[in-house]
Amino acid sequence: MDRHELDELADASLRGDVPTPEAAEALLTDPDVPTLAMLDAAFRVREASWGRGVQVHILNNAANGKCPEDCSYCSQAKTSEVDIEDYSMKPREEILAEAEQAWRNGAFRYCMVFSGRGPSTRRTEELASLVREIKERYPLEVCVSAGLLDDPKAAVLAEAGLDRLNHNLNTSEEHYAEICTTHTYQDRIATLEAAKRNGIETCSGLIAGMGEPASDLVEIAHTLRRLGAESIPVNFLLPFEGGDLTPVGITPEYCLRVLCMFRFVNPTAEIRIAAGREFHLRSMEVMALYPANSLFLEGYLNARGSASNRTYEMIRDAGFEIVSEFSASELLDPGRAVEIKTREDLRPTEAAHK
Numbered sequence: 001m002d003r004h005e006l007d008e009l010a011d012a013s014l015r016g017d018v019p020t021p022e023a024a025e026a027l028l029t030d031p032d033v034p035t036l037a038m039l040d041a042a043f044r045v046r047e048a049s050w051g052r053g054v055q056v057h058i059l060n061n062a063a064n065g066k067c068p069e070d071c072s073y074c075s076q077a078k079t080s081e082v083d084i085e086d087y088s089m090k091p092r093e094e095i096l097a098e099a100e101q102a103w104r105n106g107a108f109r110y111c112m113v114f115s116g117r118g119p120s121t122r123r124t125e126e127l128a129s130l131v132r133e134i135k136e137r138y139p140l141e142v143c144v145s146a147g148l149l150d151d152p153k154a155a156v157l158a159e160a161g162l163d164r165l166n167h168n169l170n171t172s173e174e175h176y177a178e179i180c181t182t183h184t185y186q187d188r189i190a191t192l193e194a195a196k197r198n199g200i201e202t203c204s205g206l207i208a209g210m211g212e213p214a215s216d217l218v219e220i221a222h223t224l225r226r227l228g229a230e231s232i233p234v235n236f237l238l239p240f241e242g243g244d245l246t247p248v249g250i251t252p253e254y255c256l257r258v259l260c261m262f263r264f265v266n267p268t269a270e271i272r273i274a275a276g277r278e279f280h281l282r283s284m285e286v287m288a289l290y291p292a293n294s295l296f297l298e299g300y301l302n303a304r305g306s307a308s309n310r311t312y313e314m315i316r317d318a319g320f321e322i323v324s325e326f327s328a329s330e331l332l333d334p335g336r337a338v339e340i341k342t343r344e345d346l347r348p349t350e351a352a353h354k
């Protein structure tokens with residue numbers, strides 16, 4: 001695929017024409033795709049809907065671990081041996097205080113994530129009441145990720161003013177049984193459809209690097225387009241000590257290709273650089289802002305991310321704009337200065353012999 005074909009792909013995407021599976025797959029597999037031309041073409045599509053804006057999402061891991069499901073990528077699964085901090089739902093005041101903190105740290109969206117198969121009717125009412133209160137107190141968009149939902153539960157959350165429901169597809173239908181046996185791909189689709197029917201925007205993404213062929217990622221991109229997902233978090237599998245899966249085939253350049261492919265197939269969606277931003281993209285991280293228009297700040301569910309300041313600097317330095325009621329200079333630490341080396345830094349062998 002050459003520059004000219006990439007430009008044509010961008011033009012077609014902007015007209016609303018969905019790229020063929022073959023063209024989308026070539027973005028991932030053709031060794032001759034010129035990286036900068038691909039990013040430039042994807043940026044044209046991104047810019048048409050999102051300009052240079054970057055939405056910042058902050059996650060609250062509001063209930064962690066103790067999950068009866070067996071999703072093999074997840075450190076909270078019943079089968080996982082990853083050493084994480086388990087706790088059931090945080091107290092209400094703690095979640096509210098963290099919502100305030102997220103708003104003050106420049107979050108556009110506050111995402112509350114609850115481990116588990118899905119909420120009970122009582123838990124759904126609690127979530128609805130939390131959503132209502134957060135929206136009354138802070139100018140934040142609110143997203144909830146709480147597992148499987150049916151229509152009555154989605155209706156309760158919609159009535160409370162929930163902006164978005166997160167429920168990731170994670171992988172293709174064909175590959176699904178290999179990563180999880182306690183629920184099905186169709187269960188996940190049904191949850192997304194219930195949210196849509198009840199007027200809640202959907203956030204649904206994937207995890208690349210679980211050994212899936214490139215065609216699976218293409219299939220997910222097309223399925224999410226068909227489902228009308230407003231938001232697509234693109235995760236790259238994180239390796240946890242004691243975890244069931246290790247990342248396969250993930251290079252910084254491949255991450256960029258995946259993000260661009262999702263942008264061409266879903267031109268108006270909010271495409272998010274999600275877990276693995278720092279770990280897998282590394283020195284190429286900033287380039288991901290060309291196809292993607294949002295990211296998570298302050299880490300992921302059980303994995304630390306880079307410091308907020310560093311992320312905000314990256315956004316600003318590349319000429320992108322943080323979408324927040326606070327300005328970049330308010331969000332960045334103005335009193336920053338270099339650290340002075342200590343004697344141990346300057347004379348390490350002397351320190352070692354002490």
Ligand code: SF4
Nearest residue numbers: 067069071074077115
């Ligand atoms: S249902 Fe959610 S919390 Fe539970 S194992 Fe699967 S991904 Fe993890």
